Amino acid sequence: xxxxxxxxxxxxxxxxxxxxxxxxxxxxxxxxxxxxxxxxxxxxxxxxxxxxxxxxxxxxxxxxxxxxxxxxxxxxxxxxxxxxxxxxxxxxxxxxxxxxxxxxxxxxxxxxx
Amino acid sequence: xxxxxxxxxxxxxxxxxxxxxxxxxxxxxxxxxxxxxxxxxxxxxxxxxxxxxxxxxxxxxxxxxxxxxxxxxxxxxxxxxxxxxxxxxxxxxxxxxxxxxxxxxxxxxxxxxx
Numbered sequence: 001x002x003x004x005x006x007x008x009x010x011x012x013x014x015x016x017x018x019x020x021x022x023x024x025x026x027x028x029x030x031x032x033x034x035x036x037x038x039x040x041x042x043x044x045x046x047x048x049x050x051x052x053x054x055x056x057x058x059x060x061x062x063x064x065x066x067x068x069x070x071x072x073x074x075x076x077x078x079x080x081x082x083x084x085x086x087x088x089x090x091x092x093x094x095x096x097x098x099x100x101x102x103x104x105x106x107x108x109x110x111x112x113x
Numbered sequence: 114x115x116x117x118x119x120x121x122x123x124x125x126x127x128x129x130x131x132x133x134x135x136x137x138x139x140x141x142x143x144x145x146x147x148x149x150x151x152x153x154x155x156x157x158x159x160x161x162x163x164x165x166x167x168x169x170x171x172x173x174x175x176x177x178x179x180x181x182x183x184x185x186x187x188x189x190x191x192x193x194x195x196x197x198x199x200x201x202x203x204x205x206x207x208x209x210x211x212x213x214x215x216x217x218x219x220x221x222x223x224x225x226x227x
Contacts, residue, residue, distance in 0.1 A: 004156070033214065040122075042203060043157075043217040058214065090156060100145055100207040102215060104156035 003027070004105035006091050012111045019078040021108050023091030030095055032074035033102060034058075034066060037088040049074055081112045115140040117206050119218035126194045127226050134189040134221045136204030145207035146187040147215065148178055152200045160202075163187060174198070194225045 007022035025032065031050050035043040035058075045058030047066040055066050063085060067075045074093075078085055088109050092102040116139045126132045138144055145164050149157040161172025168180045178189045187204060201222050205215040 035217075040219055042119075042219040043205075043215075045214055045216075048214050056214075092157075100215060101147070101159055101162060103159065104149075106154075106156045 004091060004093055004103050006089075006105040006108050008108050009106060010109050010111075012113065013078075013081050014113055015080075015082055017078075017081045017112075019081050019110065019112075021076040021078075021089055021091075021110070023074045023076070023093075023105055024072055025074075025093035025103070026072065027093065027095075027103075028071065029093040029103075030071075031093060031102075032068065033092040033094075034064075034074065034076045035090045035092065036060070037090055037107070043090065046076065083112050086110060086112045115144075115206050115216045117204050117216055117218035119202075119204055119221045121221050122219075123222045123224060125224045125226065128196055129193055132191050132194040132198070132223065132225070134202050134204075134223060136187045136189065136218060137185050138187060138204070138206045139185065140206050144187075146178075146180060147205040147207070148172065148176070148187075148189050149203045149205065149217075150174075150200050151203065151220075157203065160189070194223075196225050196227050199223055199225045 004025045033048040034046040037043050049055045049068040065077045088107050090107045091105040094102040118137045147162045148160040151157050163170045163180045171177045201220050203220050204218040
């Protein structure tokens with residue numbers, strides 16, 4: 001079974017704090033993704049990575065950055081957290097030969113006060 | 114640009130009745146289409162996908178989906194609903210932007226009443 005883990009299920013931070021969300025997958029997948037999920041908006045892609053040290057912007061990258069130093073780990077960074085970044089953050093991974101099928105972690109519910 | 118529409122925020126169905134969750138898409142070229150399910154307080158789980166071939170795709174938990182190119186639809190179906198099917202369902206389409214990524218719909222909450 002594919003396993004995607006996220007460092008925290010719930011996180012509470014203050015505005016202007018730097019926030020790190022970590023994601024690890026154990027299946028040697030090339031591709032990793034960060035989404036945020038908001039009611040009525042579905043999932044929106046923030047960033048994705050198709051190889052170590054490679055990244056590509058998604059639909060809503062503003063206010064976020066990412067890091068992929070190792071194949072199994074993909075980090076999402078909020079440089080200066082704001083209240084409008086309060087959301088559920090979902091990490092996913094997948095491999096090229098599975099035609100875009102993605103496997104999701106349990107999510108991190110981030111609250112920025 | 115690619116997009117997915119799920120026109121119903123919520124679908125209510127009685128246990129034992131057939132269910133349909135609707136999805137339409139807009140994409141240039143041939144689409145890759147997906148359904149995912151999200152149970153309360155959990156991440157998304159893959160249900161099924163259409164890549165090519167037979168228009169009727171069978172997936173996990175007895176779900177199936179029918180690809181209709183002329184209507185640009187990919188509706189999710191199940192012949193007999195269970196209370197345990199109650200969850201949030203997402204349709205998604207694959208896009209090619211150098212590397213693949215999924216575009217998701219807004220989600221449809223399925224409520225199955227006993």
